[in-house]
Amino acid sequence: AQKITQTQPGMFVQEKEAVTLDCTYDTSDQSYGLFWYKQPSSGEMIFLIYQGSYDEQNATEGRYSLNFQKARKSANLVISASQLGDSAMYFCAMRAGSARQLTFGSGTQLTVLP
Amino acid sequence: GAVVSQHPSRVICKSGTSVKIECRSLDFQATTMFWYRQFPKQSLMLMATSNEGSKATYEQGVEKDKFLINHASLTLSTLTVTSAHPEDSSFYICSARAPGSTNQPQHFGDGTRLSIL
Numbered sequence: 001a002q003k004i005t006q007t008q009p010g011m012f013v014q015e016k017e018a019v020t021l022d023c024t025y026d027t028s029d030q031s032y033g034l035f036w037y038k039q040p041s042s043g044e045m046i047f048l049i050y051q052g053s054y055d056e057q058n059a060t061e062g063r064y065s066l067n068f069q070k071a072r073k074s075a076n077l078v079i080s081a082s083q084l085g086d087s088a089m090y091f092c093a094m095r096a097g098s099a100r101q102l103t104f105g106s107g108t109q110l111t112v113l114p
Numbered sequence: 115g116a117v118v119s120q121h122p123s124r125v126i127c128k129s130g131t132s133v134k135i136e137c138r139s140l141d142f143q144a145t146t147m148f149w150y151r152q153f154p155k156q157s158l159m160l161m162a163t164s165n166e167g168s169k170a171t172y173e174q175g176v177e178k179d180k181f182l183i184n185h186a187s188l189t190l191s192t193l194t195v196t197s198a199h200p201e202d203s204s205f206y207i208c209s210a211r212a213p214g215s216t217n218q219p220q221h222f223g224d225g226t227r228l229s230i231l
Binding site (some may be wrong): 033035037042043044045047050052091100101102104105106107109 | 146148155156157158160163205207209211217219220221222223224225227
């Protein structure tokens with residue numbers, strides 16, 4: 001079975017500062033993918049970044065980067081230069097092995113302070 | 115632009131009404147679509163996997179007769195909440211994954227807020 005753990009129910013960050021959102025995962029599959037999604041209060045799910053289990057480099061997409069530590073089974077999301085519009089719920093998710101569906105973590109509510 | 119379209123975005127109706135929610139993949143054919151339910155401040159809970167041309171696969175605890183899923187074409191899946199009651203009020207959201215490599219993310223519709231009075 002796959003499991004995603006996000007231990008931070010809520011996080012606060014000052015505008016323009018960087019913030020790290022934690023995500024740990026558990027799977028027995030060697031091949032898996034890790035995804036981060038942002039969900040604003042309006043509800044839509046916005047794909048941010050992907051990291052494959054065999055990727056040697058940490059993924060980056062603009063202000064988003066993924067700190068992938070395979071041995072620790074962690075895939076933390078780093079948001080640099082936070083903006084007020086970054087305030088949202090953030091979900092870490094995994095698809096492992098032959099599974100078609102994603103397994104989601106419980107989410108972290110990020111609030112960016114002016 | 116959006117690759118998955120979900121309609122309607124909001125429904126308010128009386129108890130006992132059946133409500134149909136549509137999920138369309140716009141730029142690709144989706145043999146599989148996923149339906150989630152989300153309560154406030156909680157994570158997405160997978161309800162069922164919709165399979166084109168065959169029966170949906172429901173997660174444990176989800177009533178098949180309550181939540182009817184039809185995936186009649188490669189671009190459309192529908193979720194019908196039959197005889198809806200106030201406890202069915204929730205945020206429902208669908209997703210689909212474009213074919214290709216496993217690093218393709220699931221693309222989500224904008225969700226449907228269902229309120230049963």
